[in-house]
Amino acid sequence: MPRYALQVEYDGAPFHGWQRQKSLASVQGAIENALARIEPRTHNIAAAGRTDTGVHALGQVAHCDMERDWDPFRLSEAVNYHLKPQPVAIVRCVAVADDFHARFSALERRYLFRILCRRAPATHQRGYVWQVKNQLDVPAMQEAANRLLGEHDFTTFRSTICQALTPIKTLERLKITKVETPHGTEVHFDVRARSFLHNQVRSFVGTLERVGSGSLTPDDVERALQARDRAACGPVCPPHGLYLAHVGYPQPPFD
Structure with missing residues (x-):
């Protein structure tokens, strides 16, 4: 499955932090739901850091695995479309090697x-x-x-x-x-x-x-x-x- 790195920007005010939580709004949940609108299935993305409730991001990094070989620009555009009107944006998207990990590869x-x-x-x-x-x-x-x-x-x-x-x-x-x-x-x-x-x-x-x-x-x-x-x-x-x-x-x- 092709892997993509996402640079993510968000206003943390409406969210109970980055990490997906049952019945609570989270940044991870918002992005995974947007991905599911593009490729209907369960998505599980990983991030460089799990920000707390109310914390913002200018340069969070996450990665996702897709079934389809997407053009990175079109993938970011599609995710951003389905994120609306939530204050989350995929600022940049690039294809990366299979062994890239947003959290564990970070220095x-x-x-x-x-x-x-x-x-x-x-x-x-x-x-x-x-x-x-x-x-x-x-x-x-x-x-x-x-x-x-x-x-x-x-x-x-x-x-x-x-x-x-x-x-x-x-x-x-x-x-x-x-x-x-x-x-x-x-x-x-x-x-x-x-x-x-x-x-x-x-x-x-x-x-x-x-x-x-x-x-x-x-x-x-x-x-x-x-x-x-x-x-x-x-x-x-x-x-x-x-x-x-x-x-x-x-x-x-x-x-």
């Missing part, structure tokens, strides 16, 4: 998190940023973020329901930048690793926001990391500011 996941700093309620950005009322000390946040780089036991920043076999992960990048927009100052987090624990990025951001607001210091973050205790973590930030931005592969399928 890197990159996440973007957006915080909007302004007192007036968000309007156009509502549902796409985490809004805080005060400005944040970005240099202090970056100093704290630097303490998290490298290989560590990230138990403190791991959800209690995480199913990963080990809490040890290698954080390759956690870059924090201030971005001026027409709607106010945003603080962006560029977070990269081969893989992440459940709620790890949102735990990082929630803790680092406390540093930016002056409630914690970079030393407090390092002590929390070393504690290897979930109780030492700051608040877990809401999901709607989080985006799966990019997935890296040894041979990028979309280049």
